[in-house]
Amino acid sequence: MAFHKKEEFSAKEQSLAAFAKAISHPARIAILNVLAKKNECICGEIVDVLPLAQSTVSQHLKELKMAGLIDGTVDGPRSCYCINWKAFEKFNSDFNSLFEKLKEVNAKCC
Amino acid sequence: MAFHKKEEFSAKEQSLAAFAKAISHPARIAILNVLAKKNECICGEIVDVLPLAQSTVSQHLKELKMAGLIDGTVDGPRSCYCINWKAFEKFNSDFNSLFEKLKEVNAKCC
DNA sequence: AAGCCTTATCGTATATTTGCGATATAAGAT
DNA sequence: ATCTTATATCGCAAATATACGATAAGGCTT
Secondary structure, X not given: OOOOOHHXXXXXXXXXXXXXXXXXXXXXXXXXXXXXXXXXOEEOOOHHHOOOOHHHHHHHHHHHHHOOOEEEEEEOOEEEEEEOHHHHHHHHHHXXXXXXXXXXXXXXXX | OXXXXXXXXXXXXXXXXXXXXXXXOHHHHHHHHHHHHHOOOEEOOOHHHOOOOHHHHHHHHHHHHHOOOEEEEXXXXXXXXXXXXXXXXXXXXXXXXXXXXXXXXXXXXX
């Protein structure tokens, strides 16, 4: 009894879904937003602006990093994170190629 | 002990996260893709193109509908679904307003 | 009315996610 | 060498998500 059949879908579908899963939590959106707004690496400060424990934030950062949405380097006693814009471009491009093109020819019929 | 602190984030963050969660499974991406490609309501046929049981597909459809990504109407013995393009536009707009604008001024530094 | 077809819902098992505190790690400061 | 500070990881508990088969519900067809 297979309980996860994600493998049975196309690579593009899986990759889109994986990106979406990475941003499917408000905390991770908030983290990305902080990184985007600062326009540079953030070393620390992230925990302070979130209503979550340090360990929880660290876990979210790990997930974002593993999903490839952010890059991180260890810098002495701190860690520095910044957004991987290429991943965002890929998501946008994949997302649009699946849905965006049909928007104008599609009429609501339900 | 609150185990979900999603309420503590902004409405925009929550709404973006909710949309992302809805498309965070390959099966739901595949469903949306079928609906987008057909350019009309789909009554049936969806179960046939997915490697999942009928009940599972029905559940995914329910989730997509509850998240507002698709509209559905009961048409006699069948159900008809089509994409709610407005929801997609809102997602794109929210997504871009959070991340897209900073892309060009951002330099990779990690 | 009885049977059929399509879709939704229920019940249930398993897997994953979310969150926290406690602890480990690693570098700089004293 | 020890202490402090910042971050990561571990271990656990609770909540959600995923999937399926079984069953219900709602209209056609005969």
